[in-house]
Structures are given as C-alpha cells and as structure tokens.
Amino acid sequence: MKVLVGVKRVLDPQVKARVKADGSAVDLTNAKMSMNPFDENAVEEAIRLKEAGQVDEIVTVSIGPEKAQETLRQSLAMGADRAIHVVTEQVLEPLAVAKVFQHLVAQEQPGLVLVGKQAIDDDCNQTGQMLAALLGWSQSTFTSELKVEGETATTLREIDGGLERISVRMPAVVTVDLRLNEPRYATLPNVMKAKKKPLQKLALEELGLDVAPRLTTLEVMEPEARAAGVLLESVEQLVEKLRNEARVI
Amino acid sequence: MSVLIIAEHDNQALAPATLNVVTAAQQIAGHADTTVDILVAGQTCDAVAQAAARIPGIARVRLVDDASQAQQLAENLAAQVVALAAEYSHILAPATTFGKNFLPRAAALLDVSQISDISAVVDGETFIRPIFAGNALAKVRSSDSCKLITVRTTKFEASAEEGGNAAVEPVTASEESGLSSFVGRQLSQSERPELTSARIVISGGRGMQDGANFQLLDAVADKLDAAVGASRAAVDAGYVPNDFQVGQTGKVVAPDLYIAVGISGAIQHLAGMKDSKVIVAINKDSEAPIFQVADYGLVEDLFEALPAMREALG
Numbered sequence: 245m246k247v248l249v250g251v252k253r254v255l256d257p258q259v260k261a262r263v264k265a266d267g268s269a270v271d272l273t274n275a276k277m278s279m280n281p282f283d284e285n286a287v288e289e290a291i292r293l294k295e296a297g298q299v300d301e302i303v304t305v306s307i308g309p310e311k312a313q314e315t316l317r318q319s320l321a322m323g324a325d326r327a328i329h330v331v332t333e334q335v336l337e338p339l340a341v342a343k344v345f346q347h348l349v350a351q352e353q354p355g356l357v358l359v360g361k362q363a364i365d366d367d368c369n370q371t372g373q374m375l376a377a378l379l380g381w382s383q384s385t386f387t388s389e390l391k392v393e394g395e396t397a398t399t400l401r402e403i404d405g406g407l408e409r410i411s412v413r414m415p416a417v418v419t420v421d422l423r424l425n426e427p428r429y430a431t432l433p434n435v436m437k438a439k440k441k442p443l444q445k446l447a448l449e450e451l452g453l454d455v456a457p458r459l460t461t462l463e464v465m466e467p468e469a470r471a472a473g474v475l476l477e478s479v480e481q482l483v484e485k486l487r488n489e490a491r492v493i
Numbered sequence: 494m495s496v497l498i499i500a501e502h503d504n505q506a507l508a509p510a511t512l513n514v515v516t517a518a519q520q521i522a523g524h525a526d527t528t529v530d531i532l533v534a535g536q537t538c539d540a541v542a543q544a545a546a547r548i549p550g551i552a553r554v555r556l557v558d559d560a561s562q563a564q565q566l567a568e569n570l571a572a573q574v575v576a577l578a579a580e581y582s583h584i585l586a587p588a589t590t591f592g593k594n595f596l597p598r599a600a601a602l603l604d605v606s607q608i609s610d611i612s613a614v615v616d617g618e619t620f621i622r623p624i625f626a627g628n629a630l631a632k633v634r635s636s637d638s639c640k641l642i643t644v645r646t647t648k649f650e651a652s653a654e655e656g657g658n659a660a661v662e663p664v665t666a667s668e669e670s671g672l673s674s675f676v677g678r679q680l681s682q683s684e685r686p687e688l689t690s691a692r693i694v695i696s697g698g699r700g701m702q703d704g705a706n707f708q709l710l711d712a713v714a715d716k717l718d719a720a721v722g723a724s725r726a727a728v729d730a731g732y733v734p735n736d737f738q739v740g741q742t743g744k745v746v747a748p749d750l751y752i753a754v755g756i757s758g759a760i761q762h763l764a765g766m767k768d769s770k771v772i773v774a775i776n777k778d779s780e781a782p783i784f785q786v787a788d789y790g791l792v793e794d795l796f797e798a799l800p801a802m803r804e805a806l807g
Binding site for chain 1: 606627670735761779786790
C-alpha cells in the first residue's frame with residue numbers, strides 16, 4: 245500500500261505571531277518556520293506502518309512557496325521515500341488544498357492519506373475531512389491510534405468527552421492527533437541521504453483546478469491585550485483578593 | 494433562506510454547546526432578517542428534539558430519527574446536512590470535536606469554504622475568527638451562497654433553554670454511507686462540572702511532576718466546585734488523559750476564574766484560556782510567561798501553595 249502524507253510549512257509553534265502594521269496579515273518576514281507539529285505525527289505514523297510491513301511507499305506532499313521544500317526534505321530525512329511540491333505563492337484555503345490533494349490521489353492511487361488534524365497557523369481543522377468528502381472516502385479525525393487491517397482500519401479518536409473507537413473502510417483519510425506517536429528526529433546521515441531522494445515540482449496553475457479563494461480577509465487585528473496583573477505575597481492574600489476584589493469565589 | 498443549527502447531543506440530552514450556537518445563529522438571522530431552525534439527527538432522540546423546540550426563538554426543529562444517525566458518524570451526518578442545505582443561507586455547528594468532525598465534510602460536498610471557529614458576527618457575510626493560536630484575529634467575508642460556520646462557544650453567551658414552542662418536523666434520513674462504523678466510546682466519568690462550561694477551572698502543568706499529584710488540584714477543585722484541566726505538557730507527560738487538555742488544539746475555556754498551577758504559559762496553552770475573566774498563576778518560576786496574562790500571580794512552590802489554598806478556602 246502507498247501512503248500520501250500532507251506536510252505544511254508553518255510559523256514555528258514557539259514563535260508568537262505578530263500582526264503587520266497595515267493590518268493585512270500576520271508578519272512572517274524572517275520568522276522561524278517549521279513543519280506543522282501534527283504533520284510530523286502523520287509522517288511518523290506512515291514510517292511506522294512501513295516498518296511494520298503494511299506500507300511500501302511513503303509520498304509526502306506540500307503546497308506552498310519555494311521554501312516549502314525544506315519541510316519536504318525534513319519529511320524525507322525522517323523516512324519518507326519521495327516528495328511532491330506543488331509550487332505557489334498563493335495562500336490556499338483548505339477547500340483548495342483538498343482539491344489539490346484530490347488531484348494527486350487520482351495520480352498516485354494511495355490506499356491511505358494521513359494529514360495533521362489542524363495547521364497551527366490558520367487553525368482551520370478542515371483539510372482532511374474535505375479531502376475525504378471529495379474522494380468519497382471514509383474519514384477518521386483526531387486519531388490517536390491507527391490499526392490497518394486489510395479492507396478496514398480501526399482508529400481511536402480523541403473527542404471532547406473522552407475517546408471513541410470507530411472502524412473505517414479503506415481507503416481512508418486519517419487526520420492525526422499528537423498522542424498518535426512521538427515523531428523521530430532526522431539523524432544527520434539521513435538528512436544527507438534525503439538530499440538525494442526524489443522531489444517532484446508541480447506548478448499549481450498546471451493542475452487546472454479551481455483554487456480561487458471564497459473568503460476575503462478584510463483585516464487582521466491584534467487581540468485585546470490583558471491589563472497587567474499583580475504579584476501577591478501569599479495564598480491567604482490570593483484567596484482574599486479572589487473573594488473581595490475579583491469576587492469570583 | 495434561513496439559518497440552520499446542527500444540534501450536538503447524545504440522543505438523550507442536548508449538549509450545552511448548542512445553546513451558544515443558538516446565540517450566534519440569532520445574531521446572523523438578525524442581520525439577514527430571517528429565522529433559525531435546528532436539526533436534531535440521531536436515533537430515538539425525541540427528548541433532544543423536544544428540548545430544542547423549547548429554546549426561545551427557534552422556528553422549526555427538523556428531526557431525523559434513524560439508525561444511520563445513531564452515532565452521528567461524519568459520513569452520514571455530512572450527507573444529511575447536504576440534503577437540507579439548499580433551504581439555508583447559513584449552517585452552524587459548535588467548534589467542538591463534534592462540529593469539527595462533520596461540518597468540513599459537508600462544506601466540501603457543497604463546494605463551500607468553511608469559516609471555522611468564529612468569535613464574533615459582524616454581519617450576515619462577515620465574521621471574526623482567531624488564527625495563530627488566538628494571537629491574531631481575522632475579519633473575513635465569505636462569498637459562498639451557503640455559509641458553513643463553526644462557532645467558538647466561549648465567545649457567545651448561552652441562549653435561554655425554555656420559553657419557545659417550535660414545531661418538530663420529521664425529515665427523511667439520507668442513505669447510510671457504509672463507509673465507517675461505530676465501535677465504542679470511553680467517556681471520562683467525573684462528578685465535577687464539565688471543563689468547557691465550568692465557572693471555575695483549575696489546571697495543572699508539567700510542574701505537577703506526576704499524575705498522582707493532581708489530587709492536590711482535586712482537593713482545591715472540590716472546595717471551589719471547579720473543573721480540572723491540564724496543559725498539553727501535562728497530557729503529553731501522561732499525567733492525565735487528553736480530554737483534560739486546555740489549549741489551541743485541546744479545549745477552549747473562558748470561565749470566570751482560571752487558576753493555572755505549575756503551567757509555564759506556552760503560546761498554545763494561552764490560546765485555550767486567555768479569554769477567562771480572572772486568571773491566577775501559581776508557579777515557582779517568576780519568569781514563566783503565564784504571569785504576563787495573569788491578573789493575580791503567586792511565585793510559590795505549588796506543593797506548598799495548593800494545600801495552603803485548600804486550608805484557606807475552609
């Protein structure tokens with residue numbers, strides 16, 4: 245079975261986003277960028293399935309500017325076999341991303357697509373579900389355990405009240421949560437080897453898809469800042485303040 | 494063209510998140526000068542439909558009572574939403590794991606760009622939503638004729654539960670997809686209030702050092718009738734299950750009082766709690782970023798502060 249894995253280059257999770265002075269977007273100039281953390285779990289899971297003999301080939305996909313290649317090289321260094329870079333300067337909405345993946349699934353014919361449950365930049369949490377819909381495939385979101393058993397897969401999903409186990413018919417789109425696994429670090433020899441692994445570039449325009457945005461961002465704003473707080477001396481003082489000043493207990 | 498809410502429920506009771514979505518839906522309906530319907534899709538869920546009908550200001554409850562909707566699997570629920578979509582200008586669900594699961598699927602089937610996690614309604618086409626873990630807010634306008642929206646429940650007051658008398662109309666179930674099936678659910682059992690609707694939340698982080706130490710939080714939570722949460726670091730360390738997690742990719746809470754204990758204040762944790770009315774931080778590291786958002790800070794070892802707090806609360 246072949247697995248297709250989506251990897252997105254995003255602002256590093258440890259970096260606090262700052263809004264541009266003109267209110268048009270978040271300023272990413274010279275900011276540290278990383279692979280979306282959930283996508284790292286998706287790559288790791290594909291590698292583990294390959295190590296378990298259930299997968300023969302891992303193809304990672306990223307859509308974005310030239311530098312998205314760095315994210316793809318990282319996935320190759322972790323253990324993916326080859327990568328496809330859909331090159332565009334345009335920021336795509338999840339629906340458009342799902343259409344690009346649908347196109348690539350038709351070409352590559354994978355038996356499973358793995359993506360992170362959410363990208364930590366736009367926080368949309370849509371792409372995997374949308375792709376499953378466009379393909380007419382089953383879906384498992386927020387997955388923290390995945391067992392592929394031939395024609396079906398059993399997954400454990402992290403839901404608000406606890407955990408849910410479902411069985412999905414293969415092929416499926418699985419969106420992954422952090423507890424699915426612990427992603428490996430790429431070792432230096434593997435980083436070197438990854439430079440020689442195949443990385444195919446496709447221009448987004450050549451795919452002939454409707455990726456026009458449906459949403460117009462009118463403004464990007466800083467959230468209201470919280471007023472500075474006070475440091476207290478003791479637990480007793482804290483309880484007193486909560487009772488008599490804040491009046492919340 | 495009216496507004497449709499997809500009710501979150503367990504076939505027995507309406508989930509409180511649905512009431513927050515009602516408020517958002519009524520704001521939209523006010524701008525668009527239209528009415529609000531609720532879809533209850535489930536099996537043997539008449540009590541839920543009756544509860545939905547009693548919410549003030551609801552025009553119709555549309556009820557699908559069918560085996561295919563018993564567990565609200567994404568494939569079947571999305572198909573049901575698509576079957577009704579032509580009648581609606583807006584379709585809303587809570588931005589909970591329930592809403593996030595099926596609504597994007599329905600959106601793609603309708604060729605619509607979903608608007609996730611709205612925190613405010615500007616008008617019928619324009620909404621505000623947090624991005625980058627809430628460190629920025631985007632004002633977006635949708636050009637889709639039917640708008641699919643998930644609602645950040647902490648940003649909209651819950652609507653009243655009683656006072657309405659909407660008609661309940663049965664709807665034909667869409668076809669079972671056969672793509673997925675439900676195996677089982679392990680729900681956390683707790684005597685405490687539910688995390689996302691509790692008035693007071695006390696959360697522990699990596700500083701708790703061990704799952705067993707969460708008992709110290711429990712003791713304070715008992716005194717305050719608080720829910721207990723955790724940072725992702727505490728969940729990743731295995732101290733508590735993931736459904737305790739407050740943060741960008743866990744639960745978003747906005748209680749009257751949030752007490753962060755042994756939590757450093759990583760960006761992704763702040764994203765889940767910084768809309769709380771009053772924030773208390775207890776951490777022995779005075780440099781911890783959590784103090785920058787706290788109204789009251791206490792630089793103290795939590796293993797001394799928590800028992801002292803339980804005492805002080807009497």
